[in-house]
Amino acid sequence: MPPPADTPRCILIVEDHPLVAKFYSLALERAGGFTCVVTEDVTEMLAYVEAGRVDLAILDVSLSGTEWEGHTIDGVELAHLLREHAPSRLPILLATAHAMAGDRERLMAASGADDYMEKPIYDAAHLVEKVRNLLRRNS
Amino acid sequence: MESFIEEMKRYLGFTEEDAAVLRSLGPRLVKYFPEMSERFYSQIPFHPNAFRVFTGSEAQIQRLKHTLQLWAAGLFRGIYDEGYAQERFQIGYRHVRIGLEQKYMISAMGIVRAYLNECLVQEFPATDERMEMSRVLGKILDLDLNLMCESYMHATVQNLRSLNEQMERANRELAGASHTKDEFLAHISHELRTPLNSVLGFSKLILDGLCASPEEERQLLKDVFASAQHLLGLVNDILDIGRIEAGKMVLHVEHVGLRDVLDSTLPLIAIQAAEKRITVVDETADLPLPAVHADEVRLRQVLLNVLTNAVKFTNEGTVRLRASYPDEAIASSDMLHMPCIRLEIEDTGIGIPPEKREVVFQKFVQADPSHSRRLGGTGLGLAISRRLIEMMGGSIGLESGKYGRGTLVWMTVPLAVRQQEEVIQA
Numbered sequence: 001m002p003p004p005a006d007t008p009r010c011i012l013i014v015e016d017h018p019l020v021a022k023f024y025s026l027a028l029e030r031a032g033g034f035t036c037v038v039t040e041d042v043t044e045m046l047a048y049v050e051a052g053r054v055d056l057a058i059l060d061v062s063l064s065g066t067e068w069e070g071h072t073i074d075g076v077e078l079a080h081l082l083r084e085h086a087p088s089r090l091p092i093l094l095a096t097a098h099a100m101a102g103d104r105e106r107l108m109a110a111s112g113a114d115d116y117m118e119k120p121i122y123d124a125a126h127l128v129e130k131v132r133n134l135l136r137r138n139s
Numbered sequence: 140m141e142s143f144i145e146e147m148k149r150y151l152g153f154t155e156e157d158a159a160v161l162r163s164l165g166p167r168l169v170k171y172f173p174e175m176s177e178r179f180y181s182q183i184p185f186h187p188n189a190f191r192v193f194t195g196s197e198a199q200i201q202r203l204k205h206t207l208q209l210w211a212a213g214l215f216r217g218i219y220d221e222g223y224a225q226e227r228f229q230i231g232y233r234h235v236r237i238g239l240e241q242k243y244m245i246s247a248m249g250i251v252r253a254y255l256n257e258c259l260v261q262e263f264p265a266t267d268e269r270m271e272m273s274r275v276l277g278k279i280l281d282l283d284l285n286l287m288c289e290s291y292m293h294a295t296v297q298n299l300r301s302l303n304e305q306m307e308r309a310n311r312e313l314a315g316a317s318h319t320k321d322e323f324l325a326h327i328s329h330e331l332r333t334p335l336n337s338v339l340g341f342s343k344l345i346l347d348g349l350c351a352s353p354e355e356e357r358q359l360l361k362d363v364f365a366s367a368q369h370l371l372g373l374v375n376d377i378l379d380i381g382r383i384e385a386g387k388m389v390l391h392v393e394h395v396g397l398r399d400v401l402d403s404t405l406p407l408i409a410i411q412a413a414e415k416r417i418t419v420v421d422e423t424a425d426l427p428l429p430a431v432h433a434d435e436v437r438l439r440q441v442l443l444n445v446l447t448n449a450v451k452f453t454n455e456g457t458v459r460l461r462a463s464y465p466d467e468a469i470a471s472s473d474m475l476h477m478p479c480i481r482l483e484i485e486d487t488g489i490g491i492p493p494e495k496r497e498v499v500f501q502k503f504v505q506a507d508p509s510h511s512r513r514l515g516g517t518g519l520g521l522a523i524s525r526r527l528i529e530m531m532g533g534s535i536g537l538e539s540g541k542y543g544r545g546t547l548v549w550m551t552v553p554l555a556v557r558q559q560e561e562v563i564q565a
């Protein structure tokens with residue numbers, strides 16, 4: 001059951017650079033009225049996702065500090081893992097500094113993400129619009 | 140498989156009888172050989188390109204005229220076997236080597252043929268006999284010319300093949316270099332975008348009026364500033380790596396007082412160390428340090444990089460700086476007998492696992508990238524440091540700290556015993 005309209009939607013942010021994560025959460029909270037969860041801990045992510053508390057996930061691709069079952073996991077693998085654990089279809093936005101020719105197609109195909117943004121991502125309104133579109137498409 | 144000479148003999152219809160005819164002809168023609176070589180050399184050196192080949196004096200031409208007479212003697216020896224073929228091949232190879240082109244050889248041989256036919260007219264007044272002799276002479280001259288031309292072709296094919304190999308090798312190297320360059324570019328692009336995200340993102344948040352308070356604005360501005368500083372570090376490191384890899388890093392190596400270098404470097408990390416309550420101990424403080432053979436600016440860069448790492452990756456304890464003179468025995472094995480001083484910077488920080496101790500000297504590799512993301516750093520510092528130290532004739536490496544924790548970075552720097560000044564290019 002979708003949450004009532006006045007409940008703020010919750011965005012999971014997985015990003016290994018703390019300042020970038022800080023920007024996402026500030027931008028989404030201030031310009032979009034979202035609530036944000038920032039974590040690099042997979043167990044914590046899965047708990048949020050399984051509880052149905054996450055409406056959309058923004059994933060970085062290169063994750064240096066995120067491990068799962070003994071190996072470093074990247075955003076592509078994480079996208080599949082989160083989807084497997086989500087009670088309903090989870091929209092995923094890849095946000096990455098990989099911006100060479102072909103990266104977008106390759107990473108979108110590998111992850112099954114709904115959308116893709118290249119860093120630098122610095123316009124709060126633009127980020128909020130992307131997230132809202134994805135939420136709308138998914139509802 | 141039929142050899143080239145056998146194939147040609149069959150094609151020309153060259154028989155044992157022909158060989159016998161030539162053998163009997165030799166003694167009658169030998170007196171014409173000097174004049175033959177005169178005519179040959181009146182022709183061949185005056186071709187525009189062939190002329191360049193005959194750079195020697197008149198003595199060289201005299202020697203060559205003699206060689207041509209030996210060649211003619213061979214022509215009438217009556218033995219036309221593989222040995223004969225080899226001898227003729229060698230003439231072609233030699234011509235290719237000195238750059239005498241086949242077309243000049245062919246036209247000069249035409250003169251030889253015409254002259255020998257004139258000789259036959261002198262020697263054999265009877266037309267029938269002369270016709271027979273001329274026919275046989277024609278066969279052997281054809282055979283000979285074909286052998287020489289074949290060797291020209293072989294030599295040319297060989298040259299082409301080796302050129303081809305060179306080109307293939309160059310192509311492979313270029314492809315490899317281009318791939319490395321693409322990877323490097325992708326990496327740089329990735330590394331630059333992350334701090335740019337903070338610079339642009341936070342300043343835009345402030346400009347959009349999305350901050351909750353002036354205090355928050357100020358905090359975000361601090362983040363912008365730190366990210367911009369990180370960007371500057373990246374740009375400088377990228378320029379250094381670019382210079383090193385393009386072979387354009389130039390070191391000005393001279394006699395440098397190590398004391399001065401240390402005294403001007405250590406204060407640069409004092410503030411960071413004090414903020415983290417880390418003690419920096421300079422165990423060399425009371426030692427008379429020697430002059431080293433180094434580029435002062437670059438040596439300071441390396442020391443600062445290593446010391447900054449030590450402070451960055453240490454949360455409590457000390458960073459120690461030591462100096463010693465390595466054993467000659469150890470020193471001579473990898474330092475080309477150059478007397479060196481060994482500097483050690485040891486910390487009590489998080490340490491580096493043994494399997495990571497070499498890879499951290501590679502570009503963009505960090506022992507644990509998550510630490511560096513939080514603590515800054517470009518992943519290029521140690522790669523640059525190693526190249527700089529090696530260019531100065533020293534070496535640099537990592538060990539475990541003496542008490543089983545932390546990291547010990549050692550480096551050797553050649554002592555100032557060699558020539559005064561030197562410019563070294565990567």
